[in-house]
Amino acid sequence: AQTVTQSQPEMSVQEAETVTLSCTYDTSESDYYLFWYKQPPSRQMILVIRQEAYKQQNATENRFSVNFQKAAKSFSLKISDSQLGDAAMYFCAYRLYGGATNKLIFGTGTLLAVQP
Amino acid sequence: ETGVTQTPRHLVMGMTNKKSLKCEQHLGHNAMYWYKQSAKKPLELMFVYSLEERVENNSVPSRFSPECPNSSHLFLHLHTLQPEDSALYLCASSQVTGTNVLTFGAGSRLTVL
Numbered sequence: 001a002q003t004v005t006q007s008q009p010e011m012s013v014q015e016a017e018t019v020t021l022s023c024t025y026d027t028s029e030s031d032y033y034l035f036w037y038k039q040p041p042s043r044q045m046i047l048v049i050r051q052e053a054y055k056q057q058n059a060t061e062n063r064f065s066v067n068f069q070k071a072a073k074s075f076s077l078k079i080s081d082s083q084l085g086d087a088a089m090y091f092c093a094y095r096l097y098g099g100a101t102n103k104l105i106f107g108t109g110t111l112l113a114v115q116p
Numbered sequence: 117e118t119g120v121t122q123t124p125r126h127l128v129m130g131m132t133n134k135k136s137l138k139c140e141q142h143l144g145h146n147a148m149y150w151y152k153q154s155a156k157k158p159l160e161l162m163f164v165y166s167l168e169e170r171v172e173n174n175s176v177p178s179r180f181s182p183e184c185p186n187s188s189h190l191f192l193h194l195h196t197l198q199p200e201d202s203a204l205y206l207c208a209s210s211q212v213t214g215t216n217v218l219t220f221g222a223g224s225r226l227t228v229l
Binding site for chain 2: 004035037042043044047095103104105106107108109
């Protein structure tokens with residue numbers, strides 16, 4: 001069965017600094033998607049970034065980028081120039097490519113605090 | 117309204133009550149989902165509806181009963197709940213095909229006394 005592990009329950013970063021959130025996953029499949037979602041205090045989960053496993057190039061979205069290491073089954077999120085609005089719970093998620101349902105498997109989350 | 121809207125935002129109920137959670141999406145999606153979020157646990161997928169048919173039911177107790185009358189609306193009917201059912205219940209929607217990215221609502225915080 002696929003699992004997603006986030007080993008950092010909490011992280012803290014100074015405003016304008018860079019922080020990296022870790023995620024590892026376990027799967028025997030070769031085609032899948034990986035996601036980072038952000039859940040601010042408003043509770044609404046927001047997609048931060050997505051990576052297709054068949055793409056070797058790491059995805060980037062403005063200040064957010066990933067380090068995707070397929071062989072190591074690692075998918076870390078780097079936030080550059082951290083802002084106060086980045087404070088939230090961050091969830092790593094896995095989805096198998098194809099299939100009848102869009103079933104996401106989530107990690108337990110990392111709570112990120114941003115210090116002014 | 118845009119996106120995915122969930123009501124109520126907060127709900128407190130006794131173990132013998134019957135209540136319902138409502139989810140509505142305005143994105144033209146054709147798949148909808150219920151997730152349960154408990155503290156320090158991964159989100160748990162409860163139900164999936166694809167093209168208004170239930171395609172997944174992850175061993176959820178029968179005291180939770182989903183209903184999807186059309187592709188824009190999803191309900192979760194609650195009956196005879198237990199205190200351990202207290203959690204944040206998140207609704208999401210997506211297209212069945214294509215990018216498959218889930219769009220979530222803000223959740224309904226349920227407290228069972």
